[in-house]
Amino acid sequence: MKAMILAAGLGSRLKPWTDHHPKALAPVNGKSLLQRNVLYLQQFGITELIVNVHHFADQIVEAVEKNKGWGSTITISDETDVVLETGGGLQKAAWYFEGEEDFVLMNADILTTLDLDKMITSHQQRHPLATLAVSNRSSSRCLLFNEHQQMVGWRNNSTGEERGPILELKDRSGIHAYAFSGIHVLNAGIFSAIRREGKFSMIDVYVDACADYPIQAFDHTGTLLLDVGKPENIEKAASLFK
Helix, strand or coil, X not given: CXXXXXXXXXCHHHCCHHHCCCHHHCEECCEEHHHHHHHHHHCCCXXXXXXXXXXXXXXXXXXXXXXXXXXXXXXXXXXXXXCCHHHHHHHHCHHHHCCCCEEXXXXXXXXXXXXXXXXXXXXXXXXXXXXXXEECCCCCEEEEECCCCEEEEEEECCCCCEECHHHHCCCCCCCEEEEEEEEEEEECCHHHHCCCCCCCCHHXXXXXXXXXXXXXEEECCCCCEEECCCHHHHHHHHHHCC
């Protein structure tokens, strides 16, 4: 199985580091976020991956080449002209997954102990278009799932805005709200389901598609997960990930 690590973001929350470096190279106990996620994927036998780059792209390319991919075979998807967000970035890299049935997509700024093998097994047993890692935690935005753990929409908890099939449901008694964890296991059919072009997010893709395709939740509540997009969480990560 192959994977993609999303590393093209500007990392504005991680200033001042990102004034001179890409977020993906922020160090935690001497290892960059990118290196840690490459090693994380290796734990589950995934050693072929593509990484998209934009902000200080040359630094990521140099780190990958200097360290020989930290033991993995890493391909670069160049977005230096324009950052395409998560969905556009994946669409640009579609060629890399030709011939693959399923693959993993994850954010570079997530550190976790989630058992990816269990998530992949769940995906392969249920055969959805996408399996999304989620947990029961506080978040300004959440994904909405029915009693079968299939996605029915999205909600902005700050404004109350909702999108997706949830708007048509009269009975919401079986609806569960989860925070998304930035890790996806995807069937290659996702590329046929994408209805957008250019710059867009994967959340937009799922909101568009969940009325017609099964988008499954993988609830990993209780598993360690840290969004290392803020300076204070870099310090927290250093105490949790050695």
